[in-house]
Amino acid sequence: MLEENADIYRRMPEDLTLCVEELVPWFMKKVNWKWEPWVGPKPDEEMAKVCVSFLACLLIVNRSKKDLAHFHTFVFHPACLKDDEGETWAGWASSRGHIEQSWPSTRRGMRDGEDNHCVTIHEFAHMIDFRTPSSASIPHFDSSSVHREYEAFLNSEYKDLTKAWEKVSGCAAIRKYATTDKCEFLTCATESFFENAERLKFLRPQVYGWMKRIYKMDPHQWSERVSAAELRNIRNEHWDQWDYETTWHSKRYDAETLWPEGVPAKDYAAWSAAEIEARLDEERARIERERREAAERAAREKKEKEERERKEREEQEKRLEEAERERRKEAERKWRERYLLNNRTVIVEYPNGMPQLKYKLVDGHREGLMQRWDEQGNLREETEYSRGRKQGMVTYYYSDGQKEMVGFYILDERAGLWRGWHEDGTKSFQSQYRDGQLHKWEQFSEDGTSRTYGKAESRFGH
Secondary structure: OHHHHOOHHHHOOHHHHHHHHHHHHHHHHHOEEEEOOOOOOOOOHHHHHHHHHHHHHHHHOOOOHHHHOOOOEEEEEOOOEEOOOOOEEOEEEEOOOEEEEEHHHHHHHHHOOOOOOOHHHHHHHHHHHOOOOOOOOOOOOOOHHHHHHHHHHHHHHHHHHHHHHHOOOOOOOOOHHHHHOHHHHHHHHHHHHHHOHHHHHHHOHHHHHHHHHHHOOOHHHOOOOOOOOOOOOOOOOOOOOOOOOOOOOOOOOOOOOOOOOOOOHHHHHHHHHHHHHHHHHHHHHHHHHHHHHHHHHHHHHHHHHHHHHHHHHHHHHHHHHHHHHHHHHHHHHHHHHHHHHHOEEEEEEOOOOOEEEEEEEEOOEEEEEEEEEOOOOOEEEEEEEEOOEEEEEEEEEOOOOOEEEEEEEEOOEEEEEEEEEOOOOOEEEEEEEEOOEEEEEEEEOOOOOEEEEOOOOEOOEO
16 A cells, blocks of 8 residues: 555565554554545545554654553544635644644655645644744754754744745745644645755755754655765875974184193194194095985985965865865755756645646756646646646646546647546537647537637627
């Protein structure tokens, strides 16, 4: 049941999957399941309960059963819910411990795990929030210091998110419904955390970090459709430090000729000559020693200078390499941001959070099926797109699900046979198009008669 109906289930690691599955029977047994009076085909009740239970248990598998201890009743509705003021909703959660959801919205959220729009995850995130008295997007934390840290972050982040949505560009990471009330921040951030982990981590890293701490898992690592982030290599180069100590002693010689004690006058000349020669030898040795020391000092200074210049060159090269890495990193970040914004599922919402339009972007162009709903949650249009152009079948529906009109487009132009029906299912019209132009129109009246208009005229006149 989960493999066929829960997209998130197919992306989860096996060890986490087993832990969530273990909680599902406990959850199903504790909940009072109810079904409102049904019109039309009813879904497999066991499948519906299993899938809802799985998504609910996913939120608490690494937290605590206490998060949902106060929850007791889940009600399925065959269509969208309406409040006392006539407003339409996909579902709602009560702090008294019960949740009510539209089955079409529940099924759509389970089967598309990357459109950032899962009503079951949304409402059970509300239920986790209801565990604390504030119910203002602040879940339970075991540590009071972490609680205060998160509350400060929430106040700052919520203001920034609201400002981002006030701009034309908005915030592609967390849907706009989060800005309607602070209590919707945790719910919408939780949807994005499980369904658009890469985009949330890339565009709102602090939000992703807190969601990771709250739910104690990392969905960014689950999906193979997400490329692994580039690893950052940090180099620590340790240069040897050389200490050079250059010391020497210069000996002064007294130029005055001394007559040392014990040398007779008659021997002074010989002694003096020997003394002078000895002194000359010492002087020559001193000069040679000073020359050698000067040469060594010059060589050492040259080596030190070359070493300094080498270090300066290497430091300059490192600065240039670092600047180049930063430039490439920024360029890659901008490219990745453009890629994520141009390749995603887009949902345009009504003010109450219900989807109005849903389509996929591939390289910035609409691709595949585009769907449109009215404010009551009824599907009214399905149109095929290719590279941003209407290409293929288009179908319009009445509010009760009956087909109103079916036709085809080729490169944004009507083509082939178009057919329409009245609300009672009888034919309304049939038209043919050639080269994008109306070729023939046949209109059917309610009494079964028809009238055909040619190429030169239409049912609106010549």
